Every structure is written in C-alpha cells, then in structure tokens.
Amino acid sequence: MRNRSVPLREVHVWEMPVRVYHWINALCIVVLCATGYLIGSPLAFMNGTEAYFNYWFGTVRFIHFVSAFLFFFNFVFRLYWGFTGNEFSRWYNYIPLKRCQWKEMMEVIKVDILQLTNKKIDSIGHNSLASFIYFITFLIFLLQCLTGFGMYAAMSNAFLPKLFAWIVPFLGGDMQVRQIHHILMWGFILFAMVHMYLVFYHDYIERRGVTSSMIGGWKFIEEDVIERHDNRTEECPKD
C-alpha cells in the first residue's frame, strides 16, 4: 500500500451557510441555464394538437422565474455573508485591492495555468486568482439579475421586479436586454466547465480535499502552510 506521511491539519474553511449557498446556487444555475436555453430556442416536439390541452412551455418559464427568485435571494444572502462570515468568505478576499493579491495571481498563473514551476500555492481558502474570478462571476450574477428582472418587470406588479423596470429603457429596449441576458448565460456555462475542472485539478495535484470541502467544510492543509498563515504580518498570506 502506498501511503504518504505529511503533517496535515483539518481546517474548517467553508461554514455551513457558505456551503448551502454554494449548492443552492449550483442547482439554480443548472436549472436556469437549462430552462433559459429552452426559452431561447424551444423544442417544437408537439404537433397536431390544440393549445388548450398543453402548458409545457409555460411551465418551463415558470420554473425559470421561480429559480430566478431563489437565485437572487441566495445571491443577496451571500453578499451579506461576505460581511459576517469567516475570514475565507469575507468580501476583501474577492476584490484585489492589495498588491500581494495581484502578486499571488501572477504566481497562480505561473504555477497552475502555465505550469512553469512546481511551487505550491499557500492559500487555504480561495487563491487570489480564483477569488478574482468569483468577483467577476458576482458581477455577472448582478447583471443577470438586473437584465432578468428588467424583462420580468413588464409582466409583473410585484414590488421587487418593479425595482428593475428602469433597466430596459437604460439599455435601449427589451431586444438589447434579452440579448445581454442570453450572452451572459454562456458566461455561466463556461464558468461552470472551468470551475469543475479546476476543482478536480486541485484535488488531484494538491490533495487538500477541495472537492469534499464544499460538502463538509473541512480542508486538509499542511502544517507549515497554516503556520505561515497564522504568523503572517499583513493581510495576505506570506509573500
């Protein structure tokens, strides 16, 4: 039996609310992309019948709208958690305002993307590049909510969607809003592909249990990494 003795410590990285958020979000995105794509180009699998007997497309749209509300409130909750959660879920991880964050991003590109060196990245939560990409996805979430509710506002009298009614005239009309909403859907799909690949990649290379960390919340981190993290002088983990 091959085994390896590395001093590891279990670190509770992702708190329960973060994990719940993640899986609700994942579910919503899958459902929204699937129903959204169908709404954009519906299957015409029925023929020779009358409208009176069917409602499947209406149901698809209904599922899309319900998931959209869930997605939105889940998103709002995550933003809130960015101010109250643990150090790994705080907002400042995601916005690269500090030099060391940019430095780490460069390192990640060198080590993981271009694979020029074999140095290990120290991050316990997300690395800086991942955080920055999540920040961009948050902007996409926001845009998707704005455009989605903007279109929805025309057929609703509810308070929340009405708040977004201005977005349609702002962007010049429903046609433009719809097009942006559609293009951004592909952003979600591409993100999901790369995201899942990188989770596998990191688990494969670093063996820190990143995949299961989103289930149980715990990661296996090398002792020395934790030590450097605890002894760091600035906000960023060691230089």
Added chain:
Amino acid sequence: MENQRLSFYEEAKGNGVSRRDFLKFCATMAAFLGLEASGIGQIVKALESKPRLPVIWFHFQECTCCSESFIRASHPLVADIVLNKISLDYQETLMAASGVQAEDAYKAVMAKYPGEYIVMVEGSIPTENEAYCCIGGRSALQILEEAVKNCKAVVAWGNCASAGCVQAASPNPTGAQPVHKVISGKPVINVQGCPPIADVMAGVVVHLLTFDRIPQLDGLGRPKAFYSRRVHDTCYRRANFDAGLFVESFDDEGAKRGYCLYKMGCKGPVTYNSCGIIKWNDGVSYPIQSGHPCIGCSEAGFWDNGPFYQHLPEVAGFGIETTADKIGLGLGIATAVGIAGHAIVTNIRKHKEITNTEPEEGSKIETTKES
C-alpha cells in the same frame, strides 16, 4: 388665417361630419386611450370648445409612412382636421403652398402661437453632416431647433423620430439621431412604430387637446396608453406559446393551425405596441394575424437586432448568421479542448507532485506510521 380660431368640432361640422359620427369618434378615442366613461364627455367638450391645435409638421429623413398611416385612421376625423387645415400651418407633403409661402406659413404659426403650437416630426435628424437633410437652405437641425424653441410639446412620429429607425442602423452613415437626442427642454412624445398605428397617432393628438398635457409616458418616452404592453402579451396566439406549439416553417402544419410564430423570429415578446388590440386598417388585421412574425418596429434598434426571421439577433463583428448561441458553443468547445490539453499537460508536468509519496520538504513534524 381667420382671426377666430375654430374648434375641431366646428371644423368637422363645416366638412359635413354629422353629430353622430363626431360622438362615435369621441367614444372610440376614449376607449383607445383607456379612459373611463366620463372621459368621453371630456373629449367631446374639449373638441367642441377648445381651438384647434396649431401644428407644424416636419419631414426630415423619413419615408412619409407615418403621414400615410395617419390619413388612414379608422376614424379619420382628427387626421382630416389636422391635415386638411394644416396647409394653413405647415406640412411639407400635403400643404398647397411652396417656396416662400411655405416658409411664411410656419413662421406665421411660430409668431402667432408662441408656447401653444405643437411640433410634430417625422424622420430622424442627421448629425454627421447636417447637409444630409436640408429644407429651404437650412439644415433639419437648424429648422427643428428654431421651431422647438417656443413650442408647447414635440411629437416624434414613428421610429425615425423616436429612435432613428433604418437610417440610424449600423453603420449610421448620416449620424441620424432621433428628436429627443438633439433637442432639450421640451417634452417629447415618442409615438413609436414603423409606421405607428393610425389610431394611436389620432389618440395622442386627442389626448393633447383634451387634457392640455402630454400623456403618461413609459421609460422610452412612449405613451403608456398604447405602449405599456407587449405585442406578445396581447397576442391571440399566446396560448400556443405557453403550450409550446410553434410554427417551424411558413408552410408547415403548425402555420396552418395558427401556432405561435416565436421560432420564426417573432419579436412580439420584446416589442411594446398595441397591434394586438387596436390592429391595423380599421381593425382588420395585424402582421401576426396574417401569419407573419412581428419585426419589432416600435423598438429602438430593431434593424440591428435582426434578422427578422430569427429570434436571436446576430452578434455584431462575428459575420453573418453568428448568434450568441453559436459563439457560446464555439467558446464551450474551445474551453473543453483547453481543459483536456491542460489536464494532459498537468499529468506530465506535475507528474512528480501527483506520484509524490515523500513528506513535504521542510516539514517539521515527524511522520506517523500507518499500520
């Protein structure tokens, strides 16, 4: 022009319109404007008592289809009055006067009714080079700016004046701009459509006259009474949309059965207009009823969001027939290839790390033996 200004009703009576027809017209207008029953009385009173609105009607970069539509209103009373008598004011296409007399006519309106007259504009205004549209030696922009200065309100007829229409479509060689982009300080009513529905145009004029103020407008400056609902939401084929019954080609079984035209590129879901309710040509039909998808002519930029027979617009800069879906799929495949490549490279470059069973370099803790 006579000193005494006649009301709409008086003018109409002079033209042989019966009291009965007049009342019928008022009731129709009240219904189109979505007024309650008492609104009919208000309209009757306004048209009977208030002097006819002085109107200056300009034609800039346009095709005159708005005028053509207007004179085909199902109850052409307002059109009759405005257009028959408009030769006294100013309307390039229909006025009898020409040359100096024409110029004098509209100057007279401006001088006589400052703050009272309505400027109605058909067509967009070139800004790339103002010389693209000149009338009487002056550019459209100069004429409009002068006329707007003392007007009460501006009515922008049709997509040209409201959003630029085909002249403003990419690459917009004349720098065509809608009215609301080139003037400021005056309310602009965008009566959208290419052309707008005749009864909608009449309704806007009646509203201006009856209530002495501009109708309630949506975010894009269109009267809410006519443009607050999508063609899609008022479409008689809507049930087929919700049921998922779609026409797939113009000669298929679905087309014969009157299924939804969504997959034929119908822009109804993104177009605000009252085609489904008021319809055209005295309520005879409208495009979707005739089996043709809506092209979205009352929306800004509808030429650039084409083609008409495809719901998803082409993406500029990617060549003909490239939609967001095609680009997305291309990027998806590229990403998948990239991922596969990266995975292979990882297994080579990081081989040592992957197969490594030695403790990390520099780790201080002793290894524990596994049984």
